[in-house]
Amino acid sequence: MPRQIPVLERYFAALRSQDWASLAECLADDVHRTGPYRDVVEGKQAYVQFLSRVMPTLANYRLQVTRVRKIGDASAIAELTETLDVDGVSRDFPEALLFDFDDKGRILRIDIYVKRPPPADAPRA
16 A cells, blocks of 8 residues: 555544644645645644644534545545534535655645535536
């Protein structure tokens, strides 16, 4: 099994349990995260601090990884759904995350893409 997949399993497990020390072990020191709104967080310490501030505020947060695929020698893509309560209502947020890894197999880059439903007036295929 490629070493990228186990590091992602540990990363997602640490994210679910909010185990910031374990999550940090999965990251390269110079990790670069670009969020779905083009918001950028750079560096391991800054990224862990960002997550440790945001995650506890997400009511009834759940994370389900649907599939992970290796891309080449140093990248992978994960499809997942984050579920949380928004204004008291449970909502699903399907996403695709693109990961790049350093030569030690740690996460070097994360790009997050949120899947959005088409507008109500969009033509159906």
